[in-house]
Amino acid sequence: MVERLRRWWIRFGLAAVAALLALGLGWWMRQSGGALIADLFGLAAAPFVYAGPTPTQKRDDRASQMQGRLEALYYENRELRSLLELEEKLDLKTITAQVIGRSADHWWQGMVVNRGGEDGVKVGSSVLSDGGxxxxxxxxxxxxxxxxxLLSDPGSQVGVMxxxxxxxxxxxxxxxxxxxVEFFEQQPLKPGELIVTSxxxxxxxxxxxxxxxxxxxKNQAVPRVKITFLAPIGRLEWVKIYPGEPAVKIEPPPPPPPPPVAEPVSPQPAASAPTGATTVKPAPPTPSAPAEVTIAKPKAAVPPASTPLVPKLKPSPAPEPEGQTPPTFPLKPAASPRLLTPETDTAPGGTPKPAVPRPSEAPAPSTTPESIPAEAPAPPPASSTPAGEGAVSPENRNGAPTDATLSAPPMH
Amino acid sequence: MQPSLLRQCINAIGTLVSAVCALLALFAPVPGWAIAGIGVDWPLIWLICFSIRRAPLPAGIAGLAMGWAQDGLTIARPTHALGLALAAVLTARLEKQRFIQEDFISVALITFAMAVLSETCIAVQYSLMGVLPLAEIWSHHQSVALGSALISSLWAPIVYMPLRWWWREPVPLK
Structure with a gap:
């Protein structure tokens, strides 16, 4: 018996071991997801790293993709503005990777890129073309x-819109x-319609x-639409990997601006105003405006900063008549920003141009009602000279940060 | 006559390295290696070269191992092992050295047939899985089987020659 075993071993031992080894190797590779082979390939491919697509090709691809992205963002933005503030936060840490290999069989649509776990890539990370x-x-x-x-693999199904x-x-x-794309509703789509992830x-x-x-x-029971990918999926060279989880956060709308308190310091209310306004670009009006408000009437503040504000201010000047009540004015600056906010919304629609003609009178009006009083102060030539000089002096004060106070003094 | 142990080890290592090379080549996006987007099936070619002068059993085992390895590189379901093992066993059963003389041509022919067979195995598995519409699977199968068979059989002799040289004294397993 032992002798037979021994003979068998001499004859077939090595072959049996080799077979076991081969099977073990194969199984291990299957279990490990072929990591060894993939890494080996990465090493072997390193010297042949492709220099990249030609500049013009790259630019074209990127241009068309950027355009698509722009369009998507435009519509999304318009939609969201009227609703909550929905912020899509992609983790901005992207990993740029080079495509070094293609799919390893004829049924599976995939590719190999030269970044892996050591670089922070995780299973499930989104992969974008360098155009986005x-x-x-x-x-x-x-x-x-x-x-x-790849998206082109029949196994990858993605919710789109x-x-x-x-x-x-x-x-x-x-x-x-x-x-x-199979849509849930039956509605014909025009060619060229943009499709984004939903x-x-x-x-x-x-x-x-x-x-x-x-x-x-149209002949299908479920409306089925053919689309072409924006990214050149067949000839990708570089991709960006977002390692972060896809995060879409819905944040509560920002708290309403605190009720304006009568404060002499204008900058604060100014700051709050823009936040409340949200929709309008907050930048231009903001803090500088209030400061100038009282002072600038004649000319100075005029051109850039004041322009958006001016239209709003104009309405306010109308109530001027009362203009002569000096004590109230200092308080108004605080209130004024509030007035501004609703107007700011309208402002973008409103023509900025009209502002220009006015500036001479209204520039200061940026703070609105004050503008009038400002004019008023001129008549009461507390200072040596009439309007013109009065204007000048306030401007000098403009240089100084405190404005509300400034508005008051001319009145006096 | 058993060759020496060292000799056998070197043989085995060479065989293993060539198999790994076949797997590596799968990933390589070399322009001449694809026809209509369908690449060469290097593991299949290697397997046929391996099986052509061997007994069905080792050929089948090699096919199984190679198939599992390729599963690891793509997706495990459906498995490639079934088609490759079948192709390897069939190739070994042909007992080519007894019936056919012309090396180059016959290797290309066998590769052609086996490529169709292995792609069919995968298509059948897809059909049984039922995740994709049948019509789509089989229309894709047509193009893949034909393309893969063509391009693989063209490249087969080039793999076969060095491998045959390496195995020029095949271990008489039978």
């Missing part, structure tokens, strides 16, 4: 490489540069451009 269009998702990570499942009609649908890859997709951050509609098939 979605490309796929990291499906497997090894130390120095990772594998990306047609930007303009706000239609939700599901995108499914078709192994080509084109994919199909907020319903838990796999990608919302609002990233995906593709454009190229065809519409």
């Amino acid at each position: 269009a979605v490309v796929g998702q990291v499906s497997e990570v090894s130390a120095r490489t990772s594998r990306v499942l 047609a930007v303009r009609p706000r239609l939700m649908g599901i995108l499914q890859g078709r192994r080509r540069e084109q994919a199909t 907020g319903l997709s838990s796999r990608f951050p919302a609002g990233l451009p995906v593709g454009r509609v190229v065809g519409f098939d």
Whole structure:
């Protein structure tokens, strides 16, 4: 018996060990996701790293993708402005990776990139083209490489949205540069419509451009739309990986600005005003304006800063008549910002130009009602000279930070 | 006559390295290695070269191991192991050295047939899984099987020649 075993071992021992080894290796590779091979390939491919697409090609791709992204953001922005403030926060730490390999079989649409776990890539990270269009998702990570499942793989389904009609649908890859989207509602889409990832997709951050509609098939029970990807999925060279979880945060609207308190210091109310306004660009009016308000009437503050404010101010000057009540004025600066806010909303629509003609009289009005009083002070030539000089003196004061107080003094 | 132990070890290492090279080549995006977007099936070519003068059992084992390794590089379901093992066993059963003489041509022919077979195995598995519409699977199968068979059979002789040289004294397992 032992002798037979021994003979068997001499004859087949090595072969048996080799077979076991081969099977073990194969199984281990399967379990480890082929990490060894992928990393080896990364090493082997290193010397042949491609220099990158030609500049013009890159620029073209990027331009078209940027345009798509811009469009997406524009519509999204417009939508959101009227609702809550929804902020999409992508982790800005992106990892730039180079595509070093293609799919390892004919059925699976993927690629290999040269960044892996050591660089912070995680399974599930979103992968974008360098223009910002979605490309796929990291499906497997090894130390120095990772594998990306492309959107064109039939196995990757992504929630998407047609930007303009706000239609939700599901995108499914078709192994080509084109994919199909099944929408939940039946509504014809025009070719060229932009498709972005929807907020319903838990796999990608919302609002990233995906593709454009190229065809519409009405004969299906479920409306099915053909799209082409914005990113050149077939010839990607560089990609960006967002390692962070897709995070879409809905934040409560900012608290209303605190009720204006009669404070002599104008800058504070000014600051609050813009926040309340939210929609309008806060930058231009802001703090500088109030300060100038009282003073600037004649000319100085005029051109840039005051322009947006001016239109609003004008209405306020109308009530001027009372202008002569000096004691109230100091308080008004605080109130004025509040007035401004609603107006600021209108302001963008309003023509900035009209402001220009007025500036001579109204520039100071930036703080509104005060402008009038300011004019008023001129008549009471407390100072040596009439209006003109009065104007000058306030300006000098403008140089000084305290304004509310300034407004008062001329009155006196 | 058993070759020496050292000799056998070197043989085995060489075989392993060539198999790893076949797997590595899968990833390489070399322009001439694809036809209509369908690349060469290097593991299949290696497997056929390996099986052509061996017994069905070791060929099947090699096919299984190679298939699992390729699973690791792509996705595990459906598995590549089934198709590759089947192709390897069939190739070994052909007993080529007994019936066919022309090396180059016959290797290309066998590769052509086996590429179709292994792609069909995957397509059948996809059909059984039922995640994709049947029509789509089989229309894709048409193009993939044909493309893969063409391009793989063109490249097969180039892999076969050095490997045959390496295995020029095949271990008589039978």
